[in-house]
Amino acid sequence: MKLSTMRRHVREGTKNIVRNSWMTVASVGAVTTTLVLVGIFLALMFNLNQLAENIENEAQMKVYVERTAEDQDIQALEKQINEISDISEMEFSSKEDELEGLISDMGESGDQWELFEQFNPLNDAFNIKTYEPEQLAGVANQIEQMDNVEEVNYMKDVVDRLIAFNDIARWIGIIFIGALLLTAIFLISNTIKMTIIARQTEIGIMKLVGAKNSFIRWPFFVEGALMGVLGSIIPIAVVAGGYYYLYNQFADEIPIPFFELLPANPFIWQISGILLGIGVVIGIWGSVMSVRKFLRV
């Protein structure tokens, strides 16, 4: 496309936006509202996704072996556990390892525990991971039945609830965002329909004197894309700014296990890019719908 042609399309598209001012305000307002909500949902969903990944990577169970168990009992137990097919990783942790871990977890105050090195009150244990966090419950049940097992611990409630919550949140988010996006697309396409109707005479003359169809369509795509861009400015400010603030205030104080906020950098840039992208896409999508339907060229 020639530079002069491109300039003309941008000029005409901008003119359409100004000429149709109150329809444009309505559409841009709808895009703004939509994208603010989309942005909040996306921020939530990305973080929930991260949470799911953390659960998947970190969720493990600890099988405490009876203190009375002999070495051969432990070996027998290990063999038995190994036969469970859902297990992806298994690692033996002797009571000495456990104590060491405990002391280092405690940091400074861990020093007092060093006394116990004389008489270690802890159990030998197996650390076990499953392929999927959902498999933890079943595996735990099986192992609890085995001999020489004192306790199986996997934070049952927390893991189960997080998994369920994550699933529900994801679906509600997808449905809600989908509905909002469709509404915004519809409003944009309606605005562009108005522009097309307002410019009917002009379009007729363009066709008559031999303007190419693409030439006639371009200003409407520009108009749609511009509405998308305008509609994404406030959402980017609100979502990126809000996230940045929340991250700096609360990142270290969230008491949910496995949960950590995605670092503000690069996340706010990513989400800004995504919001701008969604704005442009729904803008162009809305104009394509109208151009197809009303611009018989």
Add this chain to the structure above:
Amino acid sequence: MLLIMIEMKNVYKEYSHGVMAVDGLTVNIDAGEFVYIVGASGAGKSSFIKMMYREELATKGEVLIEGKNVTDMKLKDVPFLRRDIGVIFQDFKLLPRLTAFENVAFALEVIEENPKKINKRVLEVLEMVGLKQKARFLPNQLSGGEQQRVAIARAIVNNPKIVIADEPTGNLDPETSWEIMRIFEEINTRGTTIVMATHSQEIVNKLRKRVIAMENGQIVRDEHRGEYGYEA
């Protein structure tokens, strides 16, 4: 050698509800000819003309412009067909917010003509239709005849091979009509083929050209240097 500019072979145009606007029409128009299409309202003149620049598609038959079949032409070729044909209407169809100059320039801008050439060419045609002095006027500051001259300038600014006019003097008084006809004569003298549908008995009878008379979608008379006819 005469070149056939417009060729229609057994052409039918049926609108929805079974209206047969053009009913088996065969005709040749040579390059450089000046042709009147006459006939009562509803005879099919406009439908006949619209098939030439593919505003309407023939239901059956072939429409050829410079040997190219317009009916089965690819959609993306239609704009290029229209660049070879200038069209003028009874109601001028000017853009009200654009000046005379801008209305004419518009036709070149939208076909992506080199911006440097547009200025010069627009002034040339405005001069030819006698409106160079009023280039900056808006349509509502111009008389009907002047508006029609702007429309003619727009139709010929791209040097089309054919000019089609559908009752171009229908809204004008007789004296103004003659000014318009003089411009058509001049365009024709320069070699452009002209097809003009008209109701004006006076024009057809005084400025003698080929006359194609239509009734009920059919050609009932086709005479060189013909007259309007008897029905008036």
